[in-house]
Amino acid sequence: MVRSHLTRQAVTLLAFLLGSSVIGSSLCMAGDGKLLATAGLTQLEGSGGGGIVPWATLSGYDTEDETAASAFFAEVDVDDYRLQSKGVALSWNDRVELSFARQRFTLKTLSADIHQNIVALKTRLYGDVIYSRGPQVSLGIQHKKLLDGDIAKALGAENNQSGNDLYLAATKVQLGALSGYNLVWNITARATQANQTGLLGYGGENNKNYQLVFEGSAGILLSPSLAVGIEYRQKPDNLNIEEQDWQDVFITYIPDKRVNFTLAYADLGDVAAAGKQQGVYLSMTGYIW
Amino acid sequence: MVKVILILTIVASLCGCAHQAKNNSDLYQKFGGMEKIEQMTDFFIEEISFDNRIYPFFAETKIERFREKFIEQICAELGGPCQYSGDSMKDSHAGMDIRERDFNRLVELLIVAMERANISYPLQNQLLNKLAPMREQILP
Numbered sequence: 001m002v003r004s005h006l007t008r009q010a011v012t013l014l015a016f017l018l019g020s021s022v023i024g025s026s027l028c029m030a031g032d033g034k035l036l037a038t039a040g041l042t043q044l045e046g047s048g049g050g051g052i053v054p055w056a057t058l059s060g061y062d063t064e065d066e067t068a069a070s071a072f073f074a075e076v077d078v079d080d081y082r083l084q085s086k087g088v089a090l091s092w093n094d095r096v097e098l099s100f101a102r103q104r105f106t107l108k109t110l111s112a113d114i115h116q117n118i119v120a121l122k123t124r125l126y127g128d129v130i131y132s133r134g135p136q137v138s139l140g141i142q143h144k145k146l147l148d149g150d151i152a153k154a155l156g157a158e159n160n161q162s163g164n165d166l167y168l169a170a171t172k173v174q175l176g177a178l179s180g181y182n183l184v185w186n187i188t189a190r191a192t193q194a195n196q197t198g199l200l201g202y203g204g205e206n207n208k209n210y211q212l213v214f215e216g217s218a219g220i221l222l223s224p225s226l227a228v229g230i231e232y233r234q235k236p237d238n239l240n241i242e243e244q245d246w247q248d249v250f251i252t253y254i255p256d257k258r259v260n261f262t263l264a265y266a267d268l269g270d271v272a273a274a275g276k277q278q279g280v281y282l283s284m285t286g287y288i289w
Numbered sequence: 290m291v292k293v294i295l296i297l298t299i300v301a302s303l304c305g306c307a308h309q310a311k312n313n314s315d316l317y318q319k320f321g322g323m324e325k326i327e328q329m330t331d332f333f334i335e336e337i338s339f340d341n342r343i344y345p346f347f348a349e350t351k352i353e354r355f356r357e358k359f360i361e362q363i364c365a366e367l368g369g370p371c372q373y374s375g376d377s378m379k380d381s382h383a384g385m386d387i388r389e390r391d392f393n394r395l396v397e398l399l400i401v402a403m404e405r406a407n408i409s410y411p412l413q414n415q416l417l418n419k420l421a422p423m424r425e426q427i428l429p
Contacts, residue, residue, distance in 0.1 A: 032390075033388070033389055033390025033393055033394075034390075034393060035393050035396060035397065036397075063388070063389035063390045063393065064388060064389045064390075065388065065390075066390065094389070128424075130421060131421050131422075131424045131425070133422075174418075175414050175415070175417050175418035175421060176411065176414035176415035176417070176418040177418075179411060180409075180410070180411020180412060180414050180415050181410075181411055181414065182414050223410055224400075224410070
């Protein structure tokens, strides 16, 4: 399943991380104050998450008075498409996260690529994912800029330039909740106009306005470094071609605070008139400092 | 949307199971009783004494008294036959300016101590769940 270009991307990322961690380790307030696994993962749009859902967690191991930097790479390879996403994130004081991601969406049948850049900001409003009685709650915005808008235009997108998603996420780890195992859950509400996360533009003939969609994740930590779970992401359906909700089942390995790896099976439903798009999702996040 | 509701229902029912957890003294027994608590506490004190970041917070602590009160507290939290007679968490940590990372470091040392005492992962989680609400009183 792992093709050579994927391996190459991963090697490049690892080399980048090793180099950067030398710089990082010389900074005094490097972010490593969180407990293992509580930085979560990085989702496809570059925000701290889940895999397809942004969570309330910030993608770094920083706590108060600390900063953290991370880099991620993700790939979803389904029947007719491949989505690669890579990017970096900075977080401060476990309070604010700034991230950048570049997505490359390959239409295998057309041998064409669509690129999208996403700059995102997230701020923690309330709570701590472990310690507070209620969930940790964060508010985020993802600004998306479509670099190749021709296909979006051809499919009838209202806007093929850029769009903004606004989301509110609540995430909680419940210690020992399931026969002694830790349970993690997340609910996200997102206001969006994006078609297929923006890769097919924003708005369309069916609907031009912002829509509220819900996304959720639930997982269990089988050990301090191994988690399994499911995710669901509701999608708008703005274009004349049907867009369906996304879902995945995942397994994540978090050996230490420097890196995590996720393997998932994703079902993206109908995408741009091609039905039942399913396949393997792989991602890794490396924590630089 | 139906599926989202389904997921929410699953999550909610999982949380429901959590609240049906067995009564407290059962947890004390499963943990291994006083013998296990003492063993874990000794490992914990050892881990603290070798940790450069945490040890300074204990520099003026009378270790024998700390050991006694800590064992008592863990025993009580696990539903065992003890009553905690020490100072409140707020008083005993007053003026120490403990940062979030220091608190988490101490949790990590406690996890190491539990590992060394061969306490299973599910039991570790259940003890941490009992102790987690104390963070509010311990941080300034």
